[in-house]
Amino acid sequence: MTAYLLTIFLLLLIAPLLLSFIKALKMQLLYKKPVSLFQGYRNFSKLMQKETIVSEEASVMTRVAPFLVLSPLLVTLFFLPPVVQGAFYVSFVDAFTITGLIALSTFFLMLLGLDSASAFGGMGSSREAFIAALVEPAMVLTVFSVSMMAGDLGVGQAGVNLAAHFPQEHTASFLFAAISFFILLIAENGRIPVDNPETHLELTMVHEAMILDITGVYLAIIETAASVKFVIFASLFASLFLPFGLQYDVPIAVALFLAKLFLIAAAVALIEVNTAKLRLFKVPNLLGIAIVFAFLSLITFYVLGA
Amino acid sequence: MFQFDTLSLVFTALIVLGAVPNLFYSHGYLPHIERKAHYRLHYLTFVFSMIGVVVSANALMFLLFWELMSLTSWQLILTEAKEKKTVDAARFYFLMTHFGFVFLLLFFLIATDGDLEIGFSAMHGIVSKFAYPTLLFFFILLGFLSKAGAVPLHVWLPYAHPEAPSPVSALMSGVMLKVAIYGLFRFLFNVLYPWPLEWGVVILVIGSLSSLIGVLYALSEHDIKALLANHSIENIGIILIGFGMGMIFGSMGLKVLSSFAFIAALFHTFNHMSFKSLLFMGAGAVLHQTHTKNIEKYGGLIKAMPVTALTFLLASVSISALPPTNGFLSEWMIFQSMLSSSHLDNTSLKLAIPFAIFALAMTGGLAIACFVKAYGITFLGLHRSSNAKHAHEVNGWMRAGMILMAAVVLSLMLFTPFYIGWFDKVLIGLGHLSVYAEIFPDGIWHMHSVGMHGGVVSPLILLGALLGVTALLMFGYKALHVKERIHRTWSCGYRTSARTQYSATGFAGPIRRFFGWLYKPDEHFVKESIEGYSSKFSDSHYEVHVKPLFETTLYESVAKAVNRISYWVYRLSHFEQTRYAAMIFNLMLSVLFSYRIFAHEFSWATLLLEGMVMLISIKILIIGEKQ
Numbered sequence: 001m002t003a004y005l006l007t008i009f010l011l012l013l014i015a016p017l018l019l020s021f022i023k024a025l026k027m028q029l030l031y032k033k034p035v036s037l038f039q040g041y042r043n044f045s046k047l048m049q050k051e052t053i054v055s056e057e058a059s060v061m062t063r064v065a066p067f068l069v070l071s072p073l074l075v076t077l078f079f080l081p082p083v084v085q086g087a088f089y090v091s092f093v094d095a096f097t098i099t100g101l102i103a104l105s106t107f108f109l110m111l112l113g114l115d116s117a118s119a120f121g122g123m124g125s126s127r128e129a130f131i132a133a134l135v136e137p138a139m140v141l142t143v144f145s146v147s148m149m150a151g152d153l154g155v156g157q158a159g160v161n162l163a164a165h166f167p168q169e170h171t172a173s174f175l176f177a178a179i180s181f182f183i184l185l186i187a188e189n190g191r192i193p194v195d196n197p198e199t200h201l202e203l204t205m206v207h208e209a210m211i212l213d214i215t216g217v218y219l220a221i222i223e224t225a226a227s228v229k230f231v232i233f234a235s236l237f238a239s240l241f242l243p244f245g246l247q248y249d250v251p252i253a254v255a256l257f258l259a260k261l262f263l264i265a266a267a268v269a270l271i272e273v274n275t276a277k278l279r280l281f282k283v284p285n286l287l288g289i290a291i292v293f294a295f296l297s298l299i300t301f302y303v304l305g306a
Numbered sequence: 307m308f309q310f311d312t313l314s315l316v317f318t319a320l321i322v323l324g325a326v327p328n329l330f331y332s333h334g335y336l337p338h339i340e341r342k343a344h345y346r347l348h349y350l351t352f353v354f355s356m357i358g359v360v361v362s363a364n365a366l367m368f369l370l371f372w373e374l375m376s377l378t379s380w381q382l383i384l385t386e387a388k389e390k391k392t393v394d395a396a397r398f399y400f401l402m403t404h405f406g407f408v409f410l411l412l413f414f415l416i417a418t419d420g421d422l423e424i425g426f427s428a429m430h431g432i433v434s435k436f437a438y439p440t441l442l443f444f445f446i447l448l449g450f451l452s453k454a455g456a457v458p459l460h461v462w463l464p465y466a467h468p469e470a471p472s473p474v475s476a477l478m479s480g481v482m483l484k485v486a487i488y489g490l491f492r493f494l495f496n497v498l499y500p501w502p503l504e505w506g507v508v509i510l511v512i513g514s515l516s517s518l519i520g521v522l523y524a525l526s527e528h529d530i531k532a533l534l535a536n537h538s539i540e541n542i543g544i545i546l547i548g549f550g551m552g553m554i555f556g557s558m559g560l561k562v563l564s565s566f567a568f569i570a571a572l573f574h575t576f577n578h579m580s581f582k583s584l585l586f587m588g589a590g591a592v593l594h595q596t597h598t599k600n601i602e603k604y605g606g607l608i609k610a611m612p613v614t615a616l617t618f619l620l621a622s623v624s625i626s627a628l629p630p631t632n633g634f635l636s637e638w639m640i641f642q643s644m645l646s647s648s649h650l651d652n653t654s655l656k657l658a659i660p661f662a663i664f665a666l667a668m669t670g671g672l673a674i675a676c677f678v679k680a681y682g683i684t685f686l687g688l689h690r691s692s693n694a695k696h697a698h699e700v701n702g703w704m705r706a707g708m709i710l711m712a713a714v715v716l717s718l719m720l721f722t723p724f725y726i727g728w729f730d731k732v733l734i735g736l737g738h739l740s741v742y743a744e745i746f747p748d749g750i751w752h753m754h755s756v757g758m759h760g761g762v763v764s765p766l767i768l769l770g771a772l773l774g775v776t777a778l779l780m781f782g783y784k785a786l787h788v789k790e791r792i793h794r795t796w797s798c799g800y801r802t803s804a805r806t807q808y809s810a811t812g813f814a815g816p817i818r819r820f821f822g823w824l825y826k827p828d829e830h831f832v833k834e835s836i837e838g839y840s841s842k843f844s845d846s847h848y849e850v851h852v853k854p855l856f857e858t859t860l861y862e863s864v865a866k867a868v869n870r871i872s873y874w875v876y877r878l879s880h881f882e883q884t885r886y887a888a889m890i891f892n893l894m895l896s897v898l899f900s901y902r903i904f905a906h907e908f909s910w911a912t913l914l915l916e917g918m919v920m921l922i923s924i925k926i927l928i929i930g931e932k933q
Contacts, residue, residue: 051789057688057802058795059608067783071775072629075768092752094761096638097768100629107628107674114682114808117606118795122808125682129675130816136671137664144645144663153645153761213795217788221779284820291664298660302653 003087003250008077011235014258015227016040018234018265023198025269040227044220052216057117065112066214066221072101073228080232081159081239084253085246089156095143098155099136102188102232105225106132112222113210120202124209127280131194131206134287135187141294142180146240148301149174155236162243170304176297178241183290185233185268187283189226192272194283197226204277234264309363309425312735313495316572316728317360317488323714324481324579325353331587331707332473334700338594339471345385349474352378356481360488365414365429366422372410376403376453379482382474383466395465402462406452413445417497426496433497437907443505446493447512454486456546457516460539461857464523467535468599472590473707475531479538480583484575487545491572494553495736506553507655513550514665516543519856521672525679525814526825526852529599530589533680534582537625540669541578545571547666548640554655555643556738563646565733565741566756570639572729573722577632580718581621584711588618591704592684595697601683601810605690610697613705615685617712622677624715627670630768632718635753637670638763646757675817683810690804722765723750811850818850825852888927896920 017037024034036042054062076098082089106128113125149167150158167174187194195206202209211222238260245256278286332349339345355378358371380403383396414422416436417429433442452459467475494501520539527533548571555564591614592607593599608615624633644666647659689695699705718725723746730742744756752764795802818825833846879886899916 048786051791053791053793055795056792057606059606059686060612061608061686067776067779071772071779074775075771078771092762092764094755094763096641096761097629097763100627100634100638103626103670103674104623104628107623107626107678110678111682111686114678114813115686116795117687117802117804117807118797119802119806119808120797122682122687122813125678126808126813126816129678129813130820133668133671133675133817136674137667140641140667141660141664144660147645147759147761148648152759153642153755154759157759217783217786280816281819295660295664299657302648302656 001088003084004082004089007080007083007087007254010254010258011077011080011231012074012228014261015224015231016044018230018261019227021262022265022269022272025266026273029269029273043223047215047220047223048217050216052218055116055118055213058115058213061111061115062214062218065108065115066218066225068108069105069112070221070225070228072105073225073232076101076232077228079155080235081156082246083239083257084248084250085160085163089160091154091156093155094153095147095155095158096140098232098236099139099143102229103132103136105229109210109222109225112214116213118213120205120209120212123202124206124212127206128210130280131187131283131287134284135184135290138180138287138290138294139184141291141298142177142184145173145177145294145297145301146181148298149177150240155240159239159243160246162240163246166243170301172304173297173301174241176293176300178237180290180293180297181237181241182267183286183293185237185264186271187287187290189230189233189268191268193275193278193286196277231261234261237264307363307367308361310361312728312731313488313491314361316732317484318357319728320484320576320579321353321356321360321481323576324477324484324583327707327710327714328473328477328480328583328587329707330710331476331590331704334703334705334707335471335473335590335594339385341385345382345471348378348381348385352382352474352477356485359485363425364423365418365426369407369411369414369422373407375482375485376400376407379470379474379478382478383470385471385474392469395462395469399462399466402452402459406449406459409445409452410449413442413449413493416442416445426492429497430499438904439498440502440505443494443498446490446498447508450486450489451512453489454483454542455516455539456512456542457519457539458856458860460516460520460542461854461861463535463539464527464532464854467538467586468529468531472531472586472593475535476583476586476590479535479586480579483538483542484579487542487549487571487575490549491732491736499737501553501557503554503557503652506550506555506557507658508550509546509553510550510659510662513543513546513548514662516540516546517669518543518665518672521669521676522821522824523852523854525672525676525817526827526850528601528810530592530601530604530680530684531586531599533601533676534585534589537585537673537676538578538582540673541574541582541625544637544640544666544669545574545578547571547662548574548636548643551640551643551647554650555646558650558652560646560649561739562741562744562756563643563649565730565738566639566646566745567643568733568738569726569729569741569745570636570643572732573632573639573726574636576725577624577636577715577718580711580715581624581633584617584621584708584715585625587704587708587711588614588621591700591708592697594700594704596691596693598691598693601680603691604684604694605687605804605807606685607689607694607697608685611685611699613699614708617708618685619681620712620715622681624719626674626677628674629763630719630765630772632715632722635719635722635763635765637666638761639755641666642755642757642760646755646760649757672817675814679810679813683808683813687807688802688804690807690809719765719769722753811848818852824855826855827852885928885930892920892923892927895923 020037020040027034079090079093110125113121147153149170150161152158190207242260355371355374362368380400417433419432455463517540520536524533524536548567552564552567624631627633627637644663734740752762755761828851830849833843835843
């Protein structure tokens with residue numbers, strides 16, 4: 001139980017660190033002077049001390065939505081697969097619930113964008129709705145495929161099962177599902193090539209456009225939500241698609257898990273450096289690839305014998 | 307004459323749950339209706355005839371109440387028949403509903419062997435001796451799905467529902483469509499029982515198509531009630547997906563999974579009744595205040611209409627299938643039953659069902675987009691017209707109706723085990739296995755899927771966790787004593803205004819563009835450039851209309867063909883009487899031949915022979931020699 005609570009706390013704690021790590025690595029690769037790894041925490045504490053400016057056009061939605069954006073993600077943290085063997089975990093929650101909770105958070109984020117009556121907010125919400133609608137089927141199919149390989153629909157149990165006996169005979173399906181999930185990770189977290197988290201140019205921004213009118217503590221909450229979302233996806237990827245190392249002692253296993261998270265973050269950073277952002281209407285092509293790989297994964301699973 | 311088995315009682319409960327809040331709402335709405343007596347009479351008859359349909363025990367009563375239900379709802383659409391549009395919509399509805407009625411009548415005439423007063427169970431014996439059960443299945447399908455609004459018989463919904471007064475739209479969309487689902491349950495279980503595998507597949511395909519097409523057209527709508535009507539098509543599709551999965555599992559001998567899928571379909575039927583009624587009531591309240599159905603003229607209504615806004619939000623979250631609402635739970639069950647398709651002993655089905663999963667998941671994603679649009683454009687931002695500016699909360703009766711309906715939504719969410727207990731009893735009554743103990747093996751906290759290693763969801767824990775965490779965060783925010791300043795929205799140094807915010811058309815823009823091959827939108831773009839510039843303009847107007855593909859292809863071309871044929875027949879009958887007489891002879895010949903094929907054992911040889919005879923006779927007598 002302590003290990004369980006500590007992992008959740010740890011995940012919450014390193015969430016801003018991971019995003020700062022991606023940023024620093026990118027800057028390093030672009031021969032810039034990298035930002036400090038603690039920039040995320042600095043931003044957070046700075047925003048916490050600021051006053052909040054609420055738009056006069058906004059309604060009660062602006063005051064409520066930030067909390068509703070963060071809370072489903074915080075609840076999701078409790079449902080992630082265990083990091084160490086034998087640690088307590090919530091075994092019963094399945095991937096649909098997690099997908100649903102993430103969608104709930106996105107739903108309120110999109111409403112938040114429309115609340116302040118600014119054209120930017122609407123633009124961001126509209127684009128986010130478009131991308132989210134296409135992510136959903138790929139997500140469900142990938143989850144279906146993985147849960148078949150793991151032999152359980154519960155996410156926690158699936159992670160444990162995959163670590164206990166890896167489905168050697170389904171390596172092909174497994175790889176296809178991993179590719180699909182990685183694309184989803186990029187799309188859901190608004191990284192290049194789907195969305196550029198650093199830009200404030202109206203032609204390209206998606207996530208930033210929705211929260212352009214949010215300041216102070218509300219902004220701190222939304223930014224936390226974004227980093228928690230990344231941690232959720234990264235740790236799902238680490239538990240489901242890099243399923244090894246659970247059997248070691250607690251410190252080693254946790255260190256290994258953190259290493260996996262940083263590895264995923266580094267992969268995201270490398271992709272960000274090496275690709276250009278796609279035009280909005282090219283994004284469906286990328287998500288189409290994810291959908292096709294999810295289908296391929298299922299089909300190979302069935303055809304090669306369940 | 308009447309029967310009160312569990313299926314009837316559960317559907318009576320559905321009608322009562324849908325109608326009671328509606329009565330309150332309707333009472334508040336009444337001052338705005340001119341023909342009050344007409345409205346009251348038809349409204350009450352409508353509710354009673356729906357109850358009559360679900361409790362009647364023989365074909366005669368069933369058809370009587372069914373027809374009464376259709377006619378009263380048709381009259382209710384005509385309550386405020388001031389525009390030609392309303393009359394046209396009512397006529398279209400009348401035609402479609404009687405199109406379905408013809409097939410129901412055919413079904414009953416065959417299944418009862420002419421004696422319309424025998425009970426449904428006696429019909430089973432007659433049907434099992436009938437040579438072509440699939441024909442009866444298609445009669446049922448056409449009869450009930452034209453009422454339920456499944457593709458391709460859905461085209462009347464986006465016309466009829468917006469034109470009816472709002473309480474009636476809520477009742478029609480929320481409750482009347484479900485009566486058709488009752489018909490499917492009743493006659494597929496009691497009369498046409500042993501199903502071939504293909505029937506389930508047909509229903510699954512219809513369901514998947516309906517759900518996708520419904521939500522796609524909902525996204526392109528600007529009329530809020532037409533948007534909701536299109537969502538009814540989507541939700542009927544989702545119910546049919548559950549129903550189809552149940553039939554597939556049933557015919558493959560997986561009894562437990564079959565019951566589970568049927569329970570999911572029933573649960574979604576109830577859920578759709580609750581949130582769709584609530585949405586139509588909310589839309590009606592907005593319409594009542596702003597006097598327009600055009601979503602582009604709303605905006606900022608959350609400030610003026612807090613009760614409507616809150617209940618509409620609850621219903622939107624629920625219809626978008628987001629946890630922990632009831633809409634999520636039933637969609638979760640349908641997903642789980644589809645994921646259990648890995649237990650099927652048929653590889654081609656196993657490979658095909660992921661496509662239905664894809665359709666349902668895509669529907670979920672698009673529904674979220676659609677309801678962000680509907681809610682955000684209606685209730686958030688700045689008012690987009692002066693009508694919206696002067697809106698205020700509706701009267702107490704209407705509010706009471708909406709709050710009661712919200713209570714129904716909440717009860718479906720909080721007392722899920724209780725409702726599932728009902729649905730389980732329905733399936734026991736229909737001769738299926740009970741799965742309540744498998745869904746809730748350890749108390750009411752966890753809901754299990756019945757497939758091997760299926761998923762688990764715990765609605766109450768989820769709800770509690772979400773509420774707890776949100777409350778904790780808000781409490782923390784309060785404890786921080788953050789200074790707050792009110793300032794205008796930043797928009798690059800300009801003031802934001804009603805016209806600079808995103809419109810509903812703009813919001814759906816990316817999706818409309820991506821699905822352009824389906825929508826084939828009809829765009830009107832007028833702009834007046836300032837002299838000397840091409841990119842600066844003083845005035846511009848953009849409008850886009852999407853006409854449903856099914857209507858333009860299937861319906862209009864059928865209408866064209868019928869026109870052409872009737873013209874030809876007209877010409878024949880007036881100017882070439884000999885050929886006209888020959889045609890009548892040929893028609894009689896074809897009726898006789900088809901009766902022979904239909905009533906006796908089918909054989910390809912006689913079909914071929916009779917077809918040749920028909921062709922020769924047509925060639926000689928009607929077409930004649932070339933002149």
